[in-house]
Amino acid sequence: MTQTALTRSTVSLKGYGSLIPNTNIAADVLRAHLLSVSRPAVCSQRLSRPRPYSAQTVVLRPDRPDPAPPVDVETLSQNERHNSLPSRARQRLANKEFFTSLLSSAATKRDAKAFITRLKNPIKTSTSTKPPASVVPTEDQSDVNLGDLFGRSRAMEDSPVFTQFEKESEQSIEEQETLHVALVKISNVSAMSEDILRGIAKTLSSLTRLSMVPCVVLEEPEQLDGTTRRQRLRQTADRLVGAIDYVSEFGGRRLDNVLSFGADGRARVFLRKLLTRPLRRSRIPVVVPIAYSEESQHAVSIAADEAVLALTRELVGLDIKPRMDVPSEHAVEEVKSMRKQISVDRIIVIDETGAIPSTKSIDRKHVFVNLEQEYSAMQEELRSSTDGSVSPKHASNLKLFRDALKLLPHSASGLLTTPLEAANSSRTSDEDVSNVGTRRQKNPLIHNLLTDKPAYSSSLPTRRLGQDRPLSSATNSTFIKRGMPLVMLPHPDVQPWKAAGKPRLKLTDPEIDLDRLTYLIEDSFNRKLDVPAYLKRVNDRIAGVIIAGDYEGGAILTWETPQGASDSDTSRLVPYLDKFAVLKKSQGAGGVADIVFNAMVRTCFPNGVCWRSRKDNPVNKWYFERSRGTWKIPGTNWTMFWTTPGLSDPDKSQTFLDYESVCRNIQPTWADGKKIAD
CATH class of the missing domain: 3.40.1160.10 (Acetylglutamate kinase-like)
Incomplete structure (x- = not known):
């Protein structure tokens, strides 16, 4: 979000904001911003000369000069800014910081729209259509300060009200609104x-x-x-x-x-x-x-x-x-x-111990925790750890999240962060996270509220975040969901996913609900699967199956034979991600894709796996960020991805040639008759 977008969003509210002091102003600003993004030409005409949002005291009207001289707040510390400015300018500065932090924390336009949908403006009925005298605009209120839009004053809030019975309208509001x-x-x-x-x-x-x-x-x-x-x-x-x-x-x-x-x-x-x-x-x-x-x-x-x-x-x-x-x-x-x-949507812990440590991940911290799958193993890891960064508070905080989220709907989530990150507003990071210049640090509480996601995807490799030091982390926060169980068949702790492993799992195994697995694939790909043809192709090649939750997501992985190799030569068999699917209703929420992908690359195939995708597939951006390398296969509509370390020179690597051979030659088994490659 740019400063120009912020200016456009705030200016667009000036004309009517004072008339609705009890609405969700943040949602209005996001709506205005999204409108400016989707219709830039119209917005540029309406706001041909937007006035930059300034923290200095400004003259609202020529005939009403400001009682205090302007202050150069950019040269002052945060405390000095608040103490040196008049109350109106101080409120204006606070609003600037708030909206800057708000708009910079909305990761995508889709996240902003989802937030607006979740938290709609309360609709309050009134017995009179005429606005109260206190909010009727007068001649002196033609240019209203945005800071006056956030509800009643403290004096009004603290004033005693002498009434014998509560008004019926107030009772209906309390009963209808969800807090x-x-x-x-x-x-x-x-x-x-x-x-x-x-x-x-x-x-x-x-x-x-x-x-x-x-x-x-x-x-x-x-x-x-x-x-x-x-x-x-x-x-x-x-x-x-x-x-x-x-x-x-x-x-x-x-x-x-x-x-x-x-x-x-x-x-x-x-x-x-x-x-x-x-x-x-x-x-x-x-x-x-x-x-x-x-x-x-x-x-x-x-x-x-x-x-x-x-x-x-x-x-x-x-x-x-x-x-x-x-x-x-x-x-x-x-x-x-x-x-x-009342809806309790978040459990937040602000503790100086910070994110829950991990001895297995590269950045040494758990970014996302799926309690249903990971709680017991994480508690055991914390209890047995001799790492000095592990505190008893980590275990007690994790238990609090488990106990509290059990009482709440699945949509609720938890966040563990440090006081420093919770206090972060809109200040610019001192570290060059992406090596392309400074960027504003996201406040984890605001970002989590707007997106219901961690600061960055838990399946995203640390190197993709531009970290100079592999053990440094882009965040000191842990996002926690009650989550869903994860089933890996066969379980790698019992039977490692090795090419020489026998007997191999079949999709017709009683432990797999083939009908629900088929529905998951068809719903995710939006195509009908030729089930008999698919079973004929993969049933003797299954390396393993991953199922998340109630068949909300899953992956089918196979051992494939490249051209020129024999099925008996297990050293040449290629670990291949044949199907990666998430139900449409679960896509972009709940971390289902991250849960499945992490299980695949960290537990089942830590030494690497390959897969392919259409060159114009929208999900490729997600794949690009999580793979170690990609290759657009010449003469085809396929892009090949892999997570195998050290696979960088296609001219000298037999493994690379085997990967390309498999990704080039596997035949799709869809029942819709479409000729497009997918």
């Missing part, structure tokens, strides 16, 4: 610098603007006990709330009386409205992990992880009990209605 919530655990706030804390507060405020209200739980090292520890937790909470108040229109609120112990001894929320009212007002609750015992009437400090799970159970409605004073069928419907009001 999107991110549960955020922040560790060791007391040790953070003011710059880092304020950066995190700014990121949390940005999530609120993007219609994902954070609910924060504090975690402090257990070095103190009793009253002293509780006092320290409250002081830390006040410090974070103060930072949020400084950068947010709606501010934060400390909650140190929202948890109690249930009859089973488990922490729970004892008064739901104490939690939901700030959330619905877009105020960020900062929950202190203190629970009250109804039996002993004492306040007790509890683990932050326990508090996060208690909040998760409450917000998803698992702890809601039907009322006894209403008929049972009405009570059940009431509980169902309350459960639909």
Whole structure:
């Protein structure tokens, strides 16, 4: 996203933004940006002379000069900028940083559209079609500052309202709207610098603007006990709330009386409205992990992880009990209605230990975790590791994600990152990541919200990120999904995928649902498969089959014989990816393709595999990024890909010639009669 796009997007909202202060302004800006991308000629006519977005104080009208002299903010530090500018200019600077970070974090136009679809503007009904007097434009409001669009002022928010009954319209809004919530655990706030804390507060405020209200739980090292520890937790909470108040229109609120112990001894929320009212007002609750015992009437400090799970159970409605004073069928419907009001979409942990380490991947970090497949092995790896970078917090954080995401829908996800990355706004990276000049670092929380993906694909080799040092990582964050099981037949730990291995698996094996596998292939390729002809070609050559989830994705790999070689000469057999398929509904989401591809190249065929694709296949960009090399086969419509190390000289490598021979001569087995090569 360029600065010009940012300017166009923000300017396009000027004319009407002040009339709808409660809409999702971020979504509007993205819509305006997408419109400018799709219709550049029209936008250039309408905005023939866009005014660059400036952080300096500007004169909105000739007859209304600014009360303060302009300040050269580019030469000041971040704190000096905020402290030296008038309030309006400070708000304008904050908006500039917010939208720059927002637009630079939207990886693609497709991601931006998906975000807008997920988080639509709330539609609020009103008994009057006339806008309130407070938002009716006057002559003096012809050029409205974008910073005034983000809801009611704090004075209005904190003003007492004397009413005996809630308005019916307000009740209907609360019942109809879905409140999107991110549960955020922040560790060791007391040790953070003011710059880092304020950066995190700014990121949390940005999530609120993007219609994902954070609910924060504090975690402090257990070095103190009793009253002293509780006092320290409250002081830390006040410090974070103060930072949020400084950068947010709606501010934060400390909650140190929202948890109690249930009859089973488990922490729970004892008064739901104490939690939901700030959330619905877009105020960020900062929950202190203190629970009250109804039996002993004492306040007790509890683990932050326990508090996060208690909040998760409450917000998803698992702890809601039907009322006894209403008929049972009405009570059940009431509980169902309350459960639909709130959607917990993210579990976020901000911890200085950072991403979960890996002893197997090149960059030494887990970028993406599929809990269904990897949890047990990762916990064992963390427990047995002697690496100094591995902390007990990594194992406990991983367990928290597992326990919390179990309570949430499959669409929910988790993110583990460091305070430094969470505080990152729109600053330019000091490192030249791609060797083509500086680029803005993506804030992992904003990027994850917009895309529901990790900062970069987990199947993308580190060398593709332009890293000068192989062990350095482009991110210090781990993206986590409840995920899906992964089946590898035969399992490489039991029977390695070797050319000499016998007996070989067949697609007619009882462990494989051939009908569902066929549907997966046909849905992914959008073509009918000639099943008998395909089985005849591959059934005696199967190296293995990978199946992700409920046949949501999969791969069929074979041992192929190049021309001039014998089937009995296992040294010449080529490991070949015959089919790589993902259901259309799962393409681009959930990491299905990454899960299957990683299993293939890291577990099943770590020494390399080859495949082919039409030269004009749109998926080739994805293949190019993940392969070690490519070759456009002369005289054909095929591009050959491989992951085999050291395969670079086609004139001297017999392996390369064998790969080309296989990719050139395999005959397709489709039933649609089309003559195109695929």
